[in-house]
Amino acid sequence: MNSGAKDRPSTSFSGVIRQNFATKISLCLLMALTIVVGANYGWRRGLLVVVGGLLGVALYYSSFGFTSAWRLLVFERRGAGVQAQLVMLAIAVTLFFPLLAVGEVFGQSLQGFVNPVSVTVALGAFLFGIGMQLAGGCASGTLFSVGGGDSRTLLTLFSFITGATVVTFHLPWWKTLPNLGAISLVDQFGWIVALALSLCVFTALFVLVGKFSTRETRSLVDDGPVDWLRSPWPLLWGAVALALLNATVLVLSGRPWGITGAFSKWGGHALHAVGIDLSSYPYWAEYDFGRSLLGDVPTTTSLGIILGAVASAGLLGKFNPTLRISKRGAITAIVGGLMMGYGGRLAFGCNIGALFGGIASGSLHGWLWLVCGFVGSIFGVFLRKQLGDGPYRNTQPQVEAAKP
Structure with a gap:
């Protein structure tokens, strides 16, 4: 894997100061946000801020993303990232299906994301797949990369919000x-049969991906001990953490983890603020619009994800905004970003809300x-290559191909 200067931990005195400052400030902001939200909307909502922070930590430490994993599987036959996603989904359905069948936990009613199987879902997901390869990150990847100080993903985030807002005018x-x-x-077969069917599909896909893969730079479980605070995590850790945290979001809020809906609201509030x-x-x-x-x-x-990612980047010595x-x-x-925002809302969500x-x-x-x-996503990689940008551009194909 090629590691550019921006990916190397800062070892200078000023670099250490910057990392420590980023970590402490982000943790203070996360704590303040937790207190404010909890005081105004209840303890469950306050805990959700903490859960968001932990999601940011898990995403950043494990570098868990859909964009690079899909690209590496198809174009380099490296399947560890996709296998990690399958493990994540298998754990998630094992947790979600019985909870959704019960319908309530600790007085909190639970409802999954069950939306129509439609032309708009197919088209929206296709657009999102292209967009995430052009942008170099999916919805969750954009958030944790912004937290890590990546200036390119700031542009992606703003255009993502714009696309998610524009599409609201066309949804009817x-x-x-x-x-x-x-x-x-779950409704069609009952949660036990639905779970068995889902686990069989995940197992079959896991085996197929393994047989298709010919070489790896990462494995699901890294060899040797891992310092969970000072070194990157194995993919398996990220998969388990994200599944558990998504189930926690479900129990605390009554719905699974989602992202794109927030971006539409951010855009709508921005338009309302300027008098539209x-x-x-x-x-x-x-x-x-009077509601906060x-x-x-x-x-x-x-917001928790971004702050959790900032803290993680600081702890790993990688917070280096440019x-x-x-x-x-x-x-x-x-x-x-525009394609992801527009496509994500068409498809009832992004790779997190709709897929996961x-x-x-x-x-x-x-x-x-x-x-x-x-x-x-496959079309997106080809398109980005034709534009002369991305991991397979003609200038440095061997060096850039291994970048996550």
């Missing part, structure tokens, strides 16, 4: 396209998202 038309309705495996009246648009007609965004679950968990970015890199980040949350909820729309998003 998109909803008129054909769909098969919402189909839940959105009340004539169906999506916003009944939305209360801190009361929104995806918003607080997303404004250097090429013109071509800026263009692909912006276009990719949908499959964990037993919804067939999550599986449709997986297939169409994966195909779109």
Whole structure:
């Protein structure tokens, strides 16, 4: 793996000061946000901020992402990242299905992400797959990369928010396209049969990915001891942590972890703040802009992810924000972010809300998202290569190919 200067831990005195400052400030902000949200919206909401921070830690330490994992599987036949995702999903359905079947835990009603199997899901996931390869990161990857100080992903985040906002004006038309309705495996077969079927599929896919893979730079479980605070985590640790934390989000909030919905609200609040009246648009007609965004679950968990990633980058000595970015890199980040924002809202969510949350909820729309998003991702890699940007650009194919 090629490691650029920005990826090496800072060892100078000023670098150490910067890392320590980033860690302490982010943890203080995370604590303050937890207290504010908890005081205004209850202890469950306050704990969700902490869970968001832990999600950021797990994502950053394990470098757990969908974008590079899918790319490496198809173009380099390295399947460890995809196998980690399958482990994550297997653990998630094992936790989610019985909880959703019960429907309530500790007085909190539970509802999964079960949405229609539709043309809009297929198209939206396909667009998202292209966009995440152009941008170089998915929804969760964008958040934890922003926390790590990556300036390119700041552009991706802003364009992601823009795309997720623009699509709200077009959703009424998109909803008129054909769909098969919402189909839940848990409702159709009962949670025990649905779980057995899902685990069989995950096992088969895990074996197929392993047979397809010919070489690896990472394994699910790294050899030797791992310092969980001062060194990167094995992929398996990330998979287990993300599944457990998603189940925690479900128990605390009554719904799985989601991201894209928050971005639409951020954009809507920004337009409202500058005096644009959105009340004539169906999506916003009944939305209360007087309500604080801190009361929104995806918003607080997303902020927690960013702060958790900042703290993680500081602890690993990798917090090194820079404004250097090429013109071509800026263009692909912006276009990719717009496609992810627009496509994510069309598909009832991103790789987290629709794929992870949908499959964990037993919804067939999550599986449709997986297939169409994966195909779109392949197109996205080819398109980024044609644009002369990304891991397979013609200038340095051997050096860049191994970058996550």
